[in-house]
Amino acid sequence: MFIKKFNVKNYKSIVDSGDCYLEADMTILAGKNESGKSSILEALHDFNVSNSIDRSSVPLDKRPEDLAISITFLASENEIKDYLGIRAVSFENGWLEITVTKDFYDRYFIQKDLLSFLKLVDIHSPEYLKKEKELLQDSYNEFKDIYEEFATSINLTDLFVFDSSDIEGSRENLQSEIEALVGLKEEDNDDTTQSTLSSYIKILSNFYNVLSIVLDQEQSNKEQWDKFLSFLPNFIIFKSFEDILPNSISFEKLKESPFIQDLASVSSIDVELLLSSDTRRKIKHKGDINFNINTTYSTYWNQDKTELKIDWDSNDLTFWVEEESELYSPTQRSKGKQWHLSFYLKTSARTIDNKTNILLVDEPGLFLHAKAQRDIYDRLLNTSQNQNIQSLFTTHSPYLIRHDELQRIRLVQKSSIKLGTQIISKLHAVSDKETLTPIMTAIGLELNQGIQNINQANNIVVEGPSDVHYFNAFSTLINDKSINFVFGGGSGNMGNIGAILTGWGCNVGYIYDNDKGKADGVKNLKNTWFVDGSQIFSVTDILNGSIEDIFTVEEFKLYILEDEEQEISGTVSDFMKSSGKFKSKINKVLASKKFLTSVNKKSVNLSEETLTKIRNVFENLKSIFYNSHNS
Template sequence: MKPKKFRIVNFKSIIDSGECYFEPGYTVLAGKNESGKSTILEALELFDEEKVLSKSTSPIGTKKESELFITFEVSKEEIEQELGEIYSKNVSISNSELITIKKDMSGYTIEDGIKLPEKTKKIETEEIKALENNIIKIIKESDLKDATKEHILNQGLTFADYENDIPKWLENPNNANIYGNTYSLNEPGINTFSMILKHIEEFRNTEFSENKFLKTLIKRNMPYFVKFDSFDDVFPDSVSIDTIKTNPVIQDLEEVSDFRIDEIISDDSQIQANHENQVNTNFSKVFEDYWTQDDIKLVVRKNGDKIYFWIEENHILFKPSQRSKGQQWYLSFYIKVVAKMQETTPNVILIDEPGLYLHAKAQKDLLKVLERQFSSNVLVFSTHSPYLIEENRLNNIRLVEKIEGSTTIVSKPWARIEDKETLTPILTAIGLGLGDSISDRFKNNIICEGMEEVLYLQAFQLLNDIDKDINFINGNGAAKLEFFGRILEAWELNVKYLFDNDTAGKRAGKKVLRDNPSALVHYVSDVSGESTVDLISVEDFKNIILEDNSINVIKNSDYIKNEKLDKVILARKFLNHVKGGNIEVSPKSSDKIKILMDKLYS
């Protein structure tokens, strides 16, 4: 069972999160502090089978019940396993979806289950009919009196009749009321009815029913929901021998290494010493894959009534609490999360603010570690750090914002956002700074009005298969282009100016030419009022960028402005599609783009 999407209703600050899809690789919950990112992870953690959803999670001031919805993809193999051999051979099965709900103080209920073929019900009917025939045979061959046999068989009883009525007859065998007649059941008669009830009970234990099937399917295949909290999950400096067997961190350590509690606390000094050396060597080799910043080892030593843990670096021992928060975080994260991964059931791994204690390089390394080590699991982590957001994977981002006290999830980072501060880590990640754009290795430069123009032009360059050493620079507004152009010209670099064909662009272009008549000034289009995004046809804009052909769009730039969408994120999305090679623009778009690119590259 692989989670596909979730929805959280009436949980603390969340009235209704809306549907949120899990992305392959990992899903990022991005937003500013106090937006509700941690609350979302807390709710997902409570979906774990071992957790209980209590009434205390309802929003303040309401008695409405908390509800957690998760839709799972269920494989053909998982369904066949639960159906059993007799059903799997007789029905055609395909991958399906299962919507499960968890509410206050209850287990899982099913909102929309797997639709099994009618043939499964037919098989069940045939089995019941066979059981009814077997019961008739037992009665005919029994030692019941002939009059009793005849009276029962003439009723045309069904399986359900026998199941409901035989217990009543056995309650008073000396005076059994069997459909209007009173009979005294002798011992053979009692044995006959007891045998029939045993057959019915055995059938009930093995029979197929959709409800029973779904519950068993969930029980066997529901993934673990494992949450790692940067604030609470801390690796200890030491643990007393009295409490070591119940310490959850040490229990997890046993799962991920050769560490064994019984051997480390053994009274046999040779066993205890040998075990220390073995654990230290093996654990450190595995941990190297997770912590790449320094060459360190984990050392375990027993001293008196305590087990001490040390981090060895350059042959010097340090307490875990003496090391950097980042190093402590990695150690704790590895032990807790990897411990759960020893299970055969897949996991949903939830990480709250993984970059909190890590410097920029360690945060970037963490993304590689997560993908390499946990690729077979579903990963969800919260962050407001730009270093944990990859500019080429904007589809993985889910924006979390709190509007009027209620947390909601916006699944598309290019959608309309009420609180613009929510976008800050994303905009930082995809490079709004000018400094990254200017480099003296580029002899030829084209200065654009904004970052969105830079991204669109990079995409247009790929679409036209142009391979020239030209740099596109974000000029941070039409009025500033001349300023940056003069800097580049002072560095003896070639410069072209590209303006939108609107009022601000025309005014700025004229000023550049007035101050420097030899300047190379271009406009994105000869059509008055058009900007770079308008070179893309309306249909391509709706299909490729908005991903919704039903929206009414007259002019691309006007729609973005009116809906208050983020121009840069939309442009990055278009560039990512072009880089992925999974789009084909219409001739209308292609012709307009080619005119501009020919102009710029002439």
């Protein structure tokens, strides 16, 4: 089983998150502080059957009935058979898609077309409850009047009255009524009275049986739902700001301490033994605990040689961090190491065997330096891929974003109170600069690699970062890696970059969009840097055109806008510049970077018309170096 998508409505700052599709391994929620990233994780954690949703999670202007947390997951034929005991059938692509929604009242609902197949009855639906109550009420009404008349005639008090809102209580009251009538029958010697009592005992007994059948069916339905709910995924949440390892825990609080409960799952710590007076067994137990902890912890932390030690006296259990044979309290170590220790304990302990576990991490590695943050990224990804556990983490750190894995990112933004927190899958459709900062920083770190690639003799300086991504994608599509494309920092700065490359002995050329920026840039190159005109090209012959004009309109809508319904009249570059008409306000850098990622994943298939344009541009650029070699 794996989660395909989720949706959250009317939970804290979230009005409607929109559908958030998850990667099969690791997904990243990126956004600025106070955008609602943590609320999304908390909502998913509240989806767990063991959790109840707190009233404070409902927005002030909403009713509890408005809150909904929906999870759509894909289950295999074997899982449906093994977990639910339902005969395997042939699902489309081998998977069954199931959407489960939890409401504020801890009720779970699935799509109606699957109820029968999964042997479930929607026990919370108004139709089901109404039908059940009406059935019983009609049955009761058939004998109520005549029974009340008879009961009055024999001075029977505390008459049974059916309460459709409390079927179980009604059955208990009815049982008492029947027992009372049986007692009267045994006491009365009058044959007529006995016959009449027998008749009413039979009537009430029949209704008792009806109540029992309904209640038994309710119980059966509930048991089937419980079976299904136990099949649902388990969300494990780790909060960087809250789940920090303490220095010590008093013996008085050992049993209720969540850290001890977690520790018990990864080390087999025996609290009852710790509280006992059996000194010999406690000494051996201490060695076993520390061995078990560090055997697994060593796979979680490789920044240095660190071990977590447990000790105790007569009053407290104490945590120690051992480094180079020296012991330190957790608070004496860096925030990063404290975070890592706590993360190891909690995430290892909260994993449930034989169940799909989803790891939710709020701001991982917040206190770690850049290298350790990158290590966290690799750890989470390896855990997801090797242990088949999907993970979802929030961040605003560029070191937890990989420029070549932007497909993992879902942006979180809160543009207004009315719209609330929203999850945006199309990175280029977000215009908020602060939200995009960590992603743009990660991409910026990548762009530096072009000028550092001095082993490449032939270099083309381009205007913007999007040009770098597009040209690198084009070189892959036509299988031509003979040119190194270098970010020039804008048309006015390209001469500076070219001069540096020339000073390193590289061959250098320049390419511009066919607009006013080119005219100004060419003038600067010739007058300031004495660049020959044969070293300068335009990416397109279209007046005021840009690199996006390489694509056909249809390809641009499919691969760049990711919106085939968008209307475009005129050239692509005209469309790009008419921001007032362009509702999604495309981010050129992110759009180009995502296109590069798609090309690397071999999920782009351009027309021969476009590929011919690309080859022609590359041939023009390579002529610069051909001419320089022959001059």
